[in-house]
Amino acid sequence: MIVRSATDADVPALARVATSSYASGFRDILEPETLASRDEAFFAQRFAGELASLRVAEEGGRTIGFSKVTDTHLDMLFVDPAAQGTGGGGALLAEAEARGVRTLECFRDNAAARRFYERHGWRLARAYERDFLGKSRAFVFYEKP
Template sequence: MGGFAGEAAPRDAAGGVMPAGDATLGEGRTAAQAGAAVEGGTAMADGGRMPGGSSVTLRAATAADVPALAAVAERGYRAGFAGILDAAVLDMQDRAGFAHRFAAAWPRLAVAEMDGSLAGFCLVSPPRLDMLFVDPGFTRRGLGAALLRQAEAMGARELECFRDNAAALGFYARQGWHPLSAHRRDFLGAGRDFLILARQGAQDISAPNSRWPSASQASLSQ
């Protein structure tokens, strides 16, 4: 869900995950106790249980995770944006392309593992949530909500989402994220409408449009 500010590749609109429900994680621990930390020393929840009894671990990504991350991104992208983007556009976002991006971006990624498998991830460039995906085989188990909370702990306060991605918008609304502004920009050769979402109650969002340049923008009433 989201893009890579400052990279040559087009930003991907956050909104590829369509989970439901919430996660039940263990109490937060220090980075040393959890055994993993993201940039800035943000501790990760670890060893929790999801609804249904499956175990979940949130941890910082490593370079060794890149191939698995790319596979999850490819599957999640195609499942999440089917019906929004044409098949030809979806085919442009393939595993090799994601692997190339993650080769540099992995220090800003957190991953979710469920029952020993890498099941999802989030990418954060504070204050932006650049990307959040759950593998289609692990949706509707609360992983999306767990990853979103982790992204918030990593400094995420805003994200960009396709305006017509109703499933993602509904998910974010349930988690307390709401539209802040709207704009239209080029996305892989075609004009697309987007919304900027912000976490309800966030106090450090200022001039969000300056971080999301576009040809046309409009503020949304709160």
Template sequence: MSEEFTICVETERGAALVAELLSLWENSVRASHDFLADGGVEFYRPYVEEALRSLPLLVTARRAGRAAGFMGVTSSHLDALFAAPEYFGGGAGAMLMREALARGVRSVDVNEQNARARRFYEKHGFRAVSRRETDDCGKPYPILRMELAEDD
């Protein structure tokens, strides 16, 4: 089922927006990252909160004024893309991805264990080009670097 969403570039990073997106992130991760060890969400929360405040580009997909998903971009790299669980498969992520591609995104890192996310990025033209054994925090969650496949 496709929903109507509005894309919003978030220039003001006030406490209410950060809290809204942090809650969305937590709900999304709890629904999609079953590979995280106990306490994983709590461990990563401060890093995500800081990222929400400092990402060069923060974009939300909104429906009826509420965030259905968000993405963060640095240059041509997609730093984050999360949808609220109730919108999984509902078009919010795809709309954000189209926005990311239009803004020149060409790479993304994804947890290897998150098969749904890998398939999502593959559907949008990304292919794994490298693998790291640990995430940016040194945790044992392998990360795949995916890059947009260029048409020949």
């Protein structure tokens, strides 16, 4: 498993991973039309301007996941659904923690993500609702002691 900085050449693969992860991980949380708006073109455009904050997980030369970090906050951590359980998420999280990441937010109802973070020593700090894509949504905020 390799975790490295993202480059322009990674954008299509990152967009593919983000799209499949959104569709798989949030299908019971977000509406179908909301999920449809988060397609590869959406993510490719977004990631093109954020390469410095992105890290890529590769296995055998194939992009299997990525993380996005702002300061000490983990903004995104997605692993291709076909590669979940292979260590990519753990490698990305460890790399982010080594760079000083100490907080993250996820959907309250994303049970798989919550189990993953809690297995890695993250602690629930608070639950709340906030606007996300025009609707009030339930979130949880985690901290790493």
